[in-house]
Amino acid sequence: MRADHLSSTLSALADPTRRAILARLALGETSVAELARPFDMSGPAISKHLKVLEAAGLISRSRDAQRRPCRLNAAPLGEVAAWLERYRVFWDASFDRLDDYLRQVQGNGGPHGERQ
Amino acid sequence: MRADHLSSTLSALADPTRRAILARLALGETSVAELARPFDMSGPAISKHLKVLEAAGLISRSRDAQRRPCRLNAAPLGEVAAWLERYRVFWDASFDRLDDYLRQVQGNGGPHGERQ
DNA sequence: CAGTTATATAACCTTTTAGTTAAATATTTG
């Protein structure tokens, strides 16, 4: 398991089952059984996914009779978004054009740089 | 390796070495050797990290004599940001307060629900 | 063309991940 928080958050998110669980939880708190329903997967497998999400701080669990309802804790997603912000300029279309411009000017692509 | 694009992007990002490589590339295109310099890690290890980043579409490589300079390709980061947007409301402070309010009103935390 | 530099691949090892089934635990209900 990785030490830093951002890594464990990203690692937890890098699984479609876990992202689907978060999407369900965005609709509201619910039980493990209901979270498991959409998946062709054993209960213990879901339980492990929930453990990963909990370890990453993305969900928290309470108690309701036999049920252990889960709820979304989105704070770590905010940290991911904050990390991503530093790169926003790189994927904005305006920057793509800026980047092309800089490469032309600086000639980093060589004198015959692909003009597109 | 996971099938969907978002998963492989998040998986590629879930490693501090690879994120550091991206941070370096945000300063501009550079060689594998220079990317490797800050890390106490063999060349092949870095080469593998670059392969993971390339497979996720986060970098692309060109040729400059013996060098294979890498450059940042931030488009997949944009996809991550787009995915995250759906959750922004959940980590904004205003929502946290709204959520507390809803729990009090609906009594989901039980009649003696933790008031704090 | 021999040597050097830069990088990639092969083969291997260890740890982690993601799943399984069977058994244990916690809680409610009759």
Added chain:
DNA sequence: CAAATATTTAACTAAAAGGTTATATAACTG
């Protein structure tokens, strides 16, 4: 308290991840 329900833990397996060293490839340089 026995049975039922909801979930977790244990033990196991297979595959993937992340690292290593040794070797191969590609391109330049004398």
